[in-house]
Amino acid sequence: MHGPFVSYTNGDTAKLLAGDPAWLTLIKVVVLFVFGVVMTLFMINWERKVVGRMQHRPGPNRVGPKGWLQSLADGLKLAFKEDIRPVLADKWVYFIAPVVSTIPAFLAFSVIPFGPQVDMFGHQTALQLTDLPVGLLVILACSSLGVYGIVLSGWSSGSPYPLLGAVRSAAQVISYEIAMGMGIVAVIIQAHSLSLADIVASQQGGWYFWLLLPSFVIYMISMVGETNRAPFDLPEAESELVGGFHTEYTSLKFALFFLAEYVNMVVVSCVATTLFLGGWQAPWPLSRWSGANTGYLPVVWFLIKTLIFLFVYIWLRGTLPRLRYDQFMRLGWKFLVPISLVWIVAVIAVRDVKARYGFSGPMVLVILGCVVVIALVIAFVVPERKVRDNRVQVTGGGYPVPPLDLSVPKQPPRRRTSVRGERARPVAAVPVGGQPKEADNGDV
Numbered sequence: 108m109h110g111p112f113v114s115y116t117n118g119d120t121a122k123l124l125a126g127d128p129a130w131l132t133l134i135k136v137v138v139l140f141v142f143g144v145v146m147t148l149f150m151i152n153w154e155r156k157v158v159g160r161m162q163h164r165p166g167p168n169r170v171g172p173k174g175w176l177q178s179l180a181d182g183l184k185l186a187f188k189e190d191i192r193p194v195l196a197d198k199w200v201y202f203i204a205p206v207v208s209t210i211p212a213f214l215a216f217s218v219i220p221f222g223p224q225v226d227m228f229g230h231q232t233a234l235q236l237t238d239l240p241v242g243l244l245v246i247l248a249c250s251s252l253g254v255y256g257i258v259l260s261g262w263s264s265g266s267p268y269p270l271l272g273a274v275r276s277a278a279q280v281i282s283y284e285i286a287m288g289m290g291i292v293a294v295i296i297q298a299h300s301l302s303l304a305d306i307v308a309s310q311q312g313g314w315y316f317w318l319l320l321p322s323f324v325i326y327m328i329s330m331v332g333e334t335n336r337a338p339f340d341l342p343e344a345e346s347e348l349v350g351g352f353h354t355e356y357t358s359l360k361f362a363l364f365f366l367a368e369y370v371n372m373v374v375v376s377c378v379a380t381t382l383f384l385g386g387w388q389a390p391w392p393l394s395r396w397s398g399a400n401t402g403y404l405p406v407v408w409f410l411i412k413t414l415i416f417l418f419v420y421i422w423l424r425g426t427l428p429r430l431r432y433d434q435f436m437r438l439g440w441k442f443l444v445p446i447s448l449v450w451i452v453a454v455i456a457v458r459d460v461k462a463r464y465g466f467s468g469p470m471v472l473v474i475l476g477c478v479v480v481i482a483l484v485i486a487f488v489v490p491e492r493k494v495r496d497n498r499v500q501v502t503g504g505g506y507p508v509p510p511l512d513l514s515v516p517k518q519p520p521r522r523r524t525s526v527r528g529e530r531a532r533p534v535a536a537v538p539v540g541g542q543p544k545e546a547d548n549g550d551v
Contacts, residue, residue: 120238120304123224127232135236139216147369148178154421161425182362190358195265204263205356205363208256211249212370218242219377220304222387222405234387234406235304242303243295246378247288250333253367254280257352260364264355272351275341275432282439283332283339289447290325293454294382303378307386316383320476321450323383325443327419330375332439334368337424341432376416377409384412450479 127135152167152175159166167174192201222234239245254277261273295301297319298309316323332339353364380386387405388394398404430438 120220120233120235120302121240123231123233124235124237127230131227131230131232132236139236140213143213143216143370143373144366146373147366148182150369150372150417151178151181151365153417154424157418157421158425185362186359188358190360193265193355196355197263197265200259200263202360204256204260205353205360205367206256207259208253208367209363209370211252212367212374215246215249215374216377218245218303219374219381220307220386221409222403223400225403233304234403238302238304241301243291243301243306246303246374247284250280250371250375251284253371256367260356261352264352266355268350269352269354272354276335276352279335279339279341279435280333282436283329283443286439286443286447287326287329287333289444289451290322290329291382292447292451293319293322296451296454296458303381303386307381307388310385310388314383314385314388318473318476319383319454320473321446321479324480325447325450326379326383328438328443330379331420331423332435334371334375336368336372336420338427338429339435340429341435372417372420373413376413376420379416380409380412446479446482450476453479 155177156166156174167177170177170180192198217236218239220233220235220238224231224233257276257280258273261269261271261276264270294306294315297315298306300306300309335341353361356364387400387409389396389399389405389408393399393408399408
């Protein structure tokens with residue numbers, strides 16, 4: 108599928124990056140930070156424009172050329188908003204929580220390979236800040252550390268609604284991190300490495316999105332749930348919890364949570380591109396061109412693939428309704444995790460059969476992957492088994508409702524006895540907790 112390119116193993120890339128001077132490393136750090144901030148501003152505006160187009164209405168079109176500076180204007184406005192801290196909030200934890208959420212999101216960029224070896228200011232280096240033998244575990248660790256910021260922000264606000272939102276969000280993120288971790292195990296087995304540079308190099312013969320199709324589908328679902336995005340944006344369910352764990356935050360602290368959410372979206376999209384779409388390798392048929400995978404041009408392929416995943420985020424938000432919380436947890440624990448375990452065992456079995464009997468491993472993996480995906484679709488399409496007795500389930504099968512035959516009988520109209528020959532006039536029904544009222548002449 109892919110043309111020739113200079114392949115580097117983990118040792119070669121690590122040695123190449125170890126020779127970078129301090130000023131070159133500092134330039135890379137600044138570029139990665141600016142990339143995260145600019146992608147956040149771009150994503151907010153792009154999301155509003157795409158969802159507006161889906162709903163047949165205009166998006167932002169006032170600030171800047173065609174409205175593309177609207178996100179920058181909103182960010183500057185947030186910076187000048189009044190910073191309010193609740194009286195019952197824990198001062199230092201309340202301040203540290205958004206920082207704890209934002210820093211790990213930016214740290215994850217450090218191990219992602221954006222391109223091959225290039226000549227940068229007269230020095231040979233790779234378009235990557237650092238390449239670790241356990242780079243994939245660093246990504247998972249950074250996403251896990253973000254949960255601490257969510258929990259601390261809800262607890263330190265001193266209010267019950269942020270605390271409820273923090274607990275829901277922590278349960279959601281942890282649940283789908285497990286499914287995400289299991290989804291990438293098959294990639295690790297196939298690539299024989301945890302280094303992201305090695306995983307990109309191992310896809311020279313074929314991308315993993317079709318070779319490990321169930322892992323790709325599981326990762327796609329898990330990354331949406333792990334980043335708290337629609338239709339899994341339950342921690343920010345406005346109809347239930349006001350605004351989730353950051354309800355009591357204002358000004359720049361709220362902006363940091365916003366920044367952390369969108370940077371996490373960009374990070375998991377970059378990781379999906381690296382694991383399943385060949386990273387910075389050019390797609391077919393552009394890969395047949397010898398210069399497609401050299402120089403700075405592979406950065407363009409990498410960004411295009413990442414934007415495809417980010418567009419899927421927007422597409423889901425504008426299409427699907429929000430799930431109920433028990434349905435969401437049921438999807439993660441009863442479907443994604445068991446299917447991931449079965450798929451991992453199948454991948455190991457296929458590799459063993461290939462080593463023993465010389466069968467075509469990729470073709471068998473593709474067939475097994477299609478079978479698992481079909482089973483996953485059938486599991487979603489088949490409705491849940493209905494309860495045949497009269498018991499009302501609290502969760503999973505419906506909501507508690509009063510008996511359907513419950514009715515309040517109407518009170519009959521009363522007549523007042525005549526006094527000394529006066530004509531008796533009908534009296535309207537007595538309202539609950541009130542006094543009887545005389546009927547109007549027209550009602551006689």
